[in-house]
Amino acid sequence: MSIFMFIIVSITWLISTLPFLIPYQILLIYQNKKLGVKLSMAHFVCVYIFVYYFTGVLSFTGIPSILDIVYNSFEIITSKGLNIHPDEINLIPFYWLTYGVQPYIENILLFIPLGFMHPLIWKRYEGLLRTLLTGMTFSLIIELSQLFNQRITDIDDLLMNTLGTFVGWVIFRLLKKHLSKLQDKIFVQHPNNEKIPFLLRKEACFYTASAFEGMFFFFYPLLRSLLIPFLRSLFGFVLM
Numbered sequence: 001m002s003i004f005m006f007i008i009v010s011i012t013w014l015i016s017t018l019p020f021l022i023p024y025q026i027l028l029i030y031q032n033k034k035l036g037v038k039l040s041m042a043h044f045v046c047v048y049i050f051v052y053y054f055t056g057v058l059s060f061t062g063i064p065s066i067l068d069i070v071y072n073s074f075e076i077i078t079s080k081g082l083n084i085h086p087d088e089i090n091l092i093p094f095y096w097l098t099y100g101v102q103p104y105i106e107n108i109l110l111f112i113p114l115g116f117m118h119p120l121i122w123k124r125y126e127g128l129l130r131t132l133l134t135g136m137t138f139s140l141i142i143e144l145s146q147l148f149n150q151r152i153t154d155i156d157d158l159l160m161n162t163l164g165t166f167v168g169w170v171i172f173r174l175l176k177k178h179l180s181k182l183q184d185k186i187f188v189q190h191p192n193n194e195k196i197p198f199l200l201r202k203e204a205c206f207y208t209a210s211a212f213e214g215m216f217f218f219f220y221p222l223l224r225s226l227l228i229p230f231l232r233s234l235f236g237f238v239l240m
Contacts, residue, residue: 012223013055014048017214021051024206028199032188035197042185046121047207053113054211055219060110061142061157063212064149065220089153096156107160108167111135115168120179122204123187128169135165138208 025044032039090096096103114135118125125131139161143153172179188200199206 009227010052010056010059012227013059013215013219014052016217016219016223017051017055017210019218020210020213021207024199024210028203031197031199037188037200039188040185042182043121043188046117046186047203050117050121051207051211053117054208055215057110057114058142058211058215059219061146062149062151063142063145063215063220065215066217067221068149087152088147088150091155093155093159096154104156104160107157108164111139111161111164112168112171114138115165115170116172117168118204119169119172120183121186123183124201125204128166131169132162132165134204135168136162139165141212 029039115131118131118134125134136158139158142161143155143158146153188203
């Protein structure tokens with residue numbers, strides 16, 4: 001029953017991104033059609049899997065909604081500067097290690113798919129540095145956003161998420177020879193790599209931003225409030 005509930009909720013995560021995904025993809029397809037560049041079905045399948053995965057990351061890490069930002073920003077951003085409670089931010093590495101390693105392992109596992117999927121889908125991320133910086137940047141954005149919903153902004157999460165990205169990239173490199181035929185179907189072949197259009201060059205960023213925007217503007221403030229009564233009527237309880 002809880003598995004079925006998770007499927008319903010996670011599909012709603014993806015649905016929440018569509019108002020941002022669809023306009024971008026229409027522009028992307030139109031632009032590439034003019035340039036004679038074809039986006040394969042395998043490419044679109046992989047990017048939707050990536051968006052679905054990343055909305056899950058955002059849900060599990062508990063990013064705030066637009067309502068949280070509006071409600072809490074007046075307490076945090078004041079005329080005297082930032083007002084952050086000391087208990088809501090941790091800058092000491094491995095501060096929570098004495099409480100167990102499970103949270104550390106979970107954060108590593110959470111970002112392994114990101115480190116694996118970025119170089120699998122987008123050729124420009126086959127290098128370690130770009131993929132690692134991407135994982136670290138996305139993790140940092142998540143951690144900073146948690147200042148607005150009373151969750152702990154933790155350097156340990158940032159370190160473990162970045163480590164998970166690295167592990168995912170290493171797995172990709174180890175499997176690269178076996179993935180070459182799949183990549184040939186996924187990669188977008190552009191005739192002039194020096195003049196790749198902006199929408200195509202920043203595709204990974206646009207898809208990631210769509211996941212953020214969908215959860216931030218639609219799922220948390222709107223769709224989740226509609227889902228809770230529906231799931232409660234079906235199961236009598238809600239796991240969200």
